[in-house]
Amino acid sequence: MSDAVVAQKEPYEVELEPGTYWWCACGRSKSQPFCDGSHEGTGLSPVELKVSKTETFWLCGCKATKDQPHCDGAHNKL
16 A cells, blocks of 8 residues: 655645535545545545535645544644
8 A cells, every 4th residue: 555645735725515525535636635536556545525515625735634634734743
């Protein structure tokens, strides 16, 4: 299994409408913070995020959060 790559050392602020989204857990996606399939062969999998109402989310960019896919401030310790 490969380690996740730090996509950026700060969270992504995204406004999402109701629906299902897949957060990139590997850090390799070109569509950060969302999955584009780049995790194939890494042993890592994207994390499902279900949104029920339009709101702003802070999604982890460093991929070290313990609260996937939400930022927990782990980037401050990198």
